[in-house]
Amino acid sequence: MLQLTGVEAGYDLLQVLWGVDLRVEEGEFVALLGPNGAGKTTTLRTIAGFVPSIRGSITFRGEPLDGVLPHKVSAIGIGYVSESLNLFPAMSVYENLLVGAYAVRDRARISSTIDFVFELFPRLLERRDQLAGTLSGGERKMLAIGRGLMPSPSLLLVDEPSLGLAPMATLTAFEALKQLHARGVTILLVEQNVNTTLHLVDRAYVLEQGRIVLEGTGQQLLGNNHVQEAYLGI
Amino acid sequence: MTTATNLRAVPFARRFMSFTWLVIGFVVLVMVAFAFIQPSILVDTLVTGGMWALMAGGLALVFGVMNIPNFAHGEFFMIGSLVAFTVFVPIQEALLDNPDSVVLKVAGPFPGIIVAAVVGFLCGVLLEVLLFRPLRKRSREQWVMNTFLLTAGVSVLLVNSDRLLFGNDFRGITRYWDVKPIEILGVSVSVDRAMVFVIAMIMIAVFAVFLQRTRMGRAMRAVSQDETGAQMAGIDLNRIFVLTMGLSCALAALAGAALLFMYPSFPDVGIQPLYLAWYVVILAGLGNVQGAIIGAFIVALLQTLAVYYVGLGWVDVLPTAFIILILLFKPSGLFGSEVKGVWEQ
Numbered sequence: 001m002l003q004l005t006g007v008e009a010g011y012d013l014l015q016v017l018w019g020v021d022l023r024v025e026e027g028e029f030v031a032l033l034g035p036n037g038a039g040k041t042t043t044l045r046t047i048a049g050f051v052p053s054i055r056g057s058i059t060f061r062g063e064p065l066d067g068v069l070p071h072k073v074s075a076i077g078i079g080y081v082s083e084s085l086n087l088f089p090a091m092s093v094y095e096n097l098l099v100g101a102y103a104v105r106d107r108a109r110i111s112s113t114i115d116f117v118f119e120l121f122p123r124l125l126e127r128r129d130q131l132a133g134t135l136s137g138g139e140r141k142m143l144a145i146g147r148g149l150m151p152s153p154s155l156l157l158v159d160e161p162s163l164g165l166a167p168m169a170t171l172t173a174f175e176a177l178k179q180l181h182a183r184g185v186t187i188l189l190v191e192q193n194v195n196t197t198l199h200l201v202d203r204a205y206v207l208e209q210g211r212i213v214l215e216g217t218g219q220q221l222l223g224n225n226h227v228q229e230a231y232l233g234i
Numbered sequence: 235m236t237t238a239t240n241l242r243a244v245p246f247a248r249r250f251m252s253f254t255w256l257v258i259g260f261v262v263l264v265m266v267a268f269a270f271i272q273p274s275i276l277v278d279t280l281v282t283g284g285m286w287a288l289m290a291g292g293l294a295l296v297f298g299v300m301n302i303p304n305f306a307h308g309e310f311f312m313i314g315s316l317v318a319f320t321v322f323v324p325i326q327e328a329l330l331d332n333p334d335s336v337v338l339k340v341a342g343p344f345p346g347i348i349v350a351a352v353v354g355f356l357c358g359v360l361l362e363v364l365l366f367r368p369l370r371k372r373s374r375e376q377w378v379m380n381t382f383l384l385t386a387g388v389s390v391l392l393v394n395s396d397r398l399l400f401g402n403d404f405r406g407i408t409r410y411w412d413v414k415p416i417e418i419l420g421v422s423v424s425v426d427r428a429m430v431f432v433i434a435m436i437m438i439a440v441f442a443v444f445l446q447r448t449r450m451g452r453a454m455r456a457v458s459q460d461e462t463g464a465q466m467a468g469i470d471l472n473r474i475f476v477l478t479m480g481l482s483c484a485l486a487a488l489a490g491a492a493l494l495f496m497y498p499s500f501p502d503v504g505i506q507p508l509y510l511a512w513y514v515v516i517l518a519g520l521g522n523v524q525g526a527i528i529g530a531f532i533v534a535l536l537q538t539l540a541v542y543y544v545g546l547g548w549v550d551v552l553p554t555a556f557i558i559l560i561l562l563f564k565p566s567g568l569f570g571s572e573v574k575g576v577w578e579q
Contacts, residue, residue, distance in 0.1 A: 069465075071465050074465070086463030091455065095452060099464070102453055
């Protein structure tokens with residue numbers, strides 16, 4: 001479904017990715033792990049069209065994705081939930097979801113997707129008319145994921161849902177991702193929370209210094225020496 | 235599944251307890267109080283306030299959505315008055331030839347005003363496509379400063395083009411509607427002034443509904459609050475920028491056209507409306523359209539009071555003094571907040 005081959009990318013004078021090879025199959029739940037500054041967020045931003053790639057190719061369902069503008073990436077079915085969430089703080093929860101459905105013209109579909117999001121996160125329904133800027137950290141994450149779901153993406157890129165969250169809220173976020181995956185959404189998840197993530201996903205990649213250094217199923221990586229030493233502290 | 239539409243979390247009364255509504259209430263109260271002492275103050279405030287609201291609303295919109303302090307905003311007022319003059323004069327002559335034509339008498343002024351708004355919209359679109367978009371592609375560093383200089387340059391260019399092409403003359407009309415004045419609250423108000431108020435109110439209402447309820451209006455507010463988030467939601471920024479600039483310039487041109495009987499078209503006619511709009515926007519808080527509309531009426535009220543009780547020369551002194559006072563205590567403006575929202579809920 002999504003294929004990155006030798007992708008190099010970065011910001012102005014700072015190259016971050018030095019040849020990332022990565023593939024996500026239809027219906028998979030894949031994680032991208034790695035230490036701070038390895039280029040996990042940059043990888044997602046490159047896929048989403050916010051960072052131009054210097055070399056290499058990105059394809060989505062066989063179509064090239066290089067140089068495609070962010071709003072077009074969203075239109076072809078790739079949802080992106082960024083680390084900083086990028087919500088609209090002066091809009092209500094409901095309006096944030098409506099804006100998320102900007103590209104959807106069918107009103108019935110919009111309201112059924114909103115109902116689906118409220119079903120997934122009942123908390124958001126309670127906060128329906130509250131401004132997004134006044135939500136708690138956990139609720140903001142829920143809203144960001146919910147907004148990302150509004151165009152019914154076939155692939156969802158999620159950047160560090162656990163960042164800055166209390167353990168309980170992290171669990172809720174992970175639980176929601178699990179449910180989405182069960183409903184057929186393909187997910188590429190970036191995480192620092194290695195242990196929980198590896199128990200959750202089908203496959204994972206480990207990114208270090210802009211390159212993929214390891215790849216395998218969750219169980220394989222949990223048993224891997226390097227992962228145990230560097231990330232699990234065993 | 236229908237719970238989403240049934241739940242209303244915010245009680246009706248609490249929606250109106252905000253600071254914004256307190257200010258609106260206070261302004262309305264003051265205006266009503268003066269309506270008893272001197273009804274013409276109320277009438278004057280409403281007429282001028284309505285037009286400053288259109289000017290300042292557009293200025294605030296462009297700053298809120300595109301981060302551009304538009305110092306060429308007054309020139310769209312000028313373009314509007316020029317277009318309205320050009321379109322209206324032949325109609326006026328036609329009216330002289332058939333003085334009994336009711337259609338010409340009643341509807342005659344509208345083509346000019348409408349064409350002015352359309353031309354204003356197109357000029358805004360050109361400005362975005364030809365100037366701001368290339369600049370945005372090249373660099374977004376120092377964006378506010380660069381666009382300030384750019385718009386100041388555009389202003390000089392447009393003023394002098396007008397002077398070059400059409401000369402330094404005043405092109406004005408004495409009135410749009412050649413009918414007897416009407417009486418409101420015992421004050422005789424010319425139909426032109428009454429129509430200015432009606433047009434302003436209709437435009438403000440349409441504008442408000444557009445920003446709050448429509449897909450495009452919501453997208454505009456989304457861009458003003460988080461550009462990245464808007465792109466993630468599938469919004470094409472360029473499209474929103476074109477629409478924003480067009481809309482803002484259309485409102486300015488509309489104001490220029492509707493006020494043609496008060497402000498004859500000449501190259502510098504945009505200067506005073508530009509600074510008034512800036513007073514209002516600074517008073518209200520940069521980039522807040524809703525605040526700008528309320529602020530326009532506050533400034534208009536202060537202007538009217540200055541004219542009535544102090545003297546015509548003080549017309550700009552009272553509003554500016556008030557703005558300085560507000561900024562001393564609330565540096566972000568009357569309705570300014572941390573969150574840039576264009577239109578608050």
